[in-house]
Amino acid sequence: MAAKEMKPIWYFVGLIVLVIGGLVMVSGIYILFNPPVVKTVLAETHPNIWWGGIMMLFGGGMFLKMRKQSR
Amino acid sequence: MEAIGLTLIDWIIIVIYFGFVLGIGLYLRRYTKSQEDFFLAGRKNSAWVAGLAFLSANLGALELLGMTGNTFKYGMYVAHFYWIGAIPAMLFLGIYMMPFYYSSKINSIPGYLKLRFDEKTRVLNGIAFAVMTLLVSGINLYAMALVLHTFLGWNWDYSMWASAITVAGYVTLSGLLSAIFTEIIQFFLIWFGLFLVSILGIIEIGSVSEMMARINTYSAQVSFTTLWSTSSNPMENGMFIHWGGIVLGLGFVLSFGYWTTDFLVVQRAFSAKNLRSARMTPIIASFFKMALPFIVIVAGLIAIALSIDPKSGFKLLQDGGQANYDSALPLLIARYYPPGLVGLGVTALLAGFMAGQAGNVSAFNTVWTYDIYKSVLNKKASDAHLLWMGKISTIVGVILSLVTAYWAKGFPSIMDYMQAIFSWVNAPLFATMLLGMFIWWITPNGAFWGLVAGMTSSILMYLGVKFHWFAESIITMSSVQSDMAANFWRAWWAWLICAAVTVLVSLFTKKRPKEELVGLVKGLTKEKHDQDIPFIKRPEFYAIISLIVFILLNIWFW
Numbered sequence: 141m142a143a144k145e146m147k148p149i150w151y152f153v154g155l156i157v158l159v160i161g162g163l164v165m166v167s168g169i170y171i172l173f174n175p176p177v178v179k180t181v182l183a184e185t186h187p188n189i190w191w192g193g194i195m196m197l198f199g200g201g202m203f204l205k206m207r208k209q210s211r
Numbered sequence: 212m213e214a215i216g217l218t219l220i221d222w223i224i225i226v227i228y229f230g231f232v233l234g235i236g237l238y239l240r241r242y243t244k245s246q247e248d249f250f251l252a253g254r255k256n257s258a259w260v261a262g263l264a265f266l267s268a269n270l271g272a273l274e275l276l277g278m279t280g281n282t283f284k285y286g287m288y289v290a291h292f293y294w295i296g297a298i299p300a301m302l303f304l305g306i307y308m309m310p311f312y313y314s315s316k317i318n319s320i321p322g323y324l325k326l327r328f329d330e331k332t333r334v335l336n337g338i339a340f341a342v343m344t345l346l347v348s349g350i351n352l353y354a355m356a357l358v359l360h361t362f363l364g365w366n367w368d369y370s371m372w373a374s375a376i377t378v379a380g381y382v383t384l385s386g387l388l389s390a391i392f393t394e395i396i397q398f399f400l401i402w403f404g405l406f407l408v409s410i411l412g413i414i415e416i417g418s419v420s421e422m423m424a425r426i427n428t429y430s431a432q433v434s435f436t437t438l439w440s441t442s443s444n445p446m447e448n449g450m451f452i453h454w455g456g457i458v459l460g461l462g463f464v465l466s467f468g469y470w471t472t473d474f475l476v477v478q479r480a481f482s483a484k485n486l487r488s489a490r491m492t493p494i495i496a497s498f499f500k501m502a503l504p505f506i507v508i509v510a511g512l513i514a515i516a517l518s519i520d521p522k523s524g525f526k527l528l529q530d531g532g533q534a535n536y537d538s539a540l541p542l543l544i545a546r547y548y549p550p551g552l553v554g555l556g557v558t559a560l561l562a563g564f565m566a567g568q569a570g571n572v573s574a575f576n577t578v579w580t581y582d583i584y585k586s587v588l589n590k591k592a593s594d595a596h597l598l599w600m601g602k603i604s605t606i607v608g609v610i611l612s613l614v615t616a617y618w619a620k621g622f623p624s625i626m627d628y629m630q631a632i633f634s635w636v637n638a639p640l641f642a643t644m645l646l647g648m649f650i651w652w653i654t655p656n657g658a659f660w661g662l663v664a665g666m667t668s669s670i671l672m673y674l675g676v677k678f679h680w681f682a683e684s685i686i687t688m689s690s691v692q693s694d695m696a697a698n699f700w701r702a703w704w705a706w707l708i709c710a711a712v713t714v715l716v717s718l719f720t721k722k723r724p725k726e727e728l729v730g731l732v733k734g735l736t737k738e739k740h741d742q743d744i745p746f747i748k749r750p751e752f753y754a755i756i757s758l759i760v761f762i763l764l765n766i767w768f769w
Contacts, residue, residue, distance in 0.1 A: 146242050149395050167220040167551025180549050182411050188551045
């Protein structure tokens, strides 16, 4: 039986960026409602939320495109 | 400094990344059956995959901790490593050298030396490269241990061993293929994990011009914020170097020596599916290389601007009474990143170190297996045996790089250590390659003795300064001292000595017939690649665009 065709690298890149971006965003939402005692510089800009969102958009777009192509 | 505590979410991100790369190694194992799969990733990668891997193989500890630390130490002159110290050489590789490398179907750079010259030149370079690779691999281990030590308070020894075992695991599973996959994943994680430091740093300080103004006010005599305008007098720039040293030592010898002959990066281009993709590999990489200063140089400048402001509370770690420059980037991450982002930042750093180390180990196993083991020790080895040897040498290479990691720990800045090594091996090799590829009458004996003379002289110059046999000013032709300036100038002299001895010996030794050199030497080979495709799709077109961007950046930051 022939081996299944190898998934392209972009599939894995999209997946890991999507997953990590999601976790970063979730952590940002958690911090929003439960602020830590020691705050980082510029914590008031909530970098987790918007940066995690950018990662999810990028990773999600790449992952979905590759998933569609490999079907 | 107290160790920075990681929260549960940070740990989850780090563990997911480690699980992901090991999972990829396992997944790719079923596609790694032959020795060509293991050592050259089956030669089926696109130009984009090979191009990003080409860049990422170089994007290890050196680019992250080392370059940010060096920007703190030397100022903006460090950007020369990304621009004049990389772009012309990468374009030269893609346009002129790659056709000879790729078309001769070699497995490694020493393999080209065997075809062009002889076996002894190949073995000499193979051994030198193997030693250099292990030394550089040690840097990656050391840098990774620094991050784990800084952030988690882990023991140096445990940190080095933990990362070494992970890299040995996934490279042994599927060789270059898994190294390339993880390198590309690392490329994206580095951008997402570290570019935010630059963004938040600029937001805190106010603007880029405010940052530059603060640094200039603090250091009025020596410029930390210019590229060329203070290079005519070494006393006026943070690197204490003359433009001649930058152009000849870094821009010509070290840069061309590294980017055109270092098998670690060139191996990625060999994995491309055809000649056009192989030629596009370094050209695509050149665009991303030019963008990297927006992470590392900007972060280094932010660290300077913060450290001169007492109210900021920012201070580098101290190591034995000396400032630890390499701690600049981890400290900025700790300053700006809340839980979650800390996990991403640490993962980006770890990814960079592991990919850098994996790159060195995969290059080492190829050169050891083909250019030393098969060439000298076991000439009749079967394909299956070579595949087995590749896996064994991966594990041995990782163990040996652990030893070199302890040596790297003794250097004040890892970038100085790195450039010292390159000036021993790559600088003379570039002279041999350049002469061999473009002049047909260079002889095997000329190449061999030129390499011996170049490498020996470079090491002697290094030892001579280190043990005070003679003054550094003899090499740098300057009264001010700088490790980096010494590296640049030593590379230049090693190149010149290698080139002179190669030419001289070639004049008096037996030349190879021209017909044996077809396909290996320019002028004896008909070059018709990519002539049937439109100009805007040719590598030359993209090389011109890259060159224009390169020139504009240098003018902009003059």
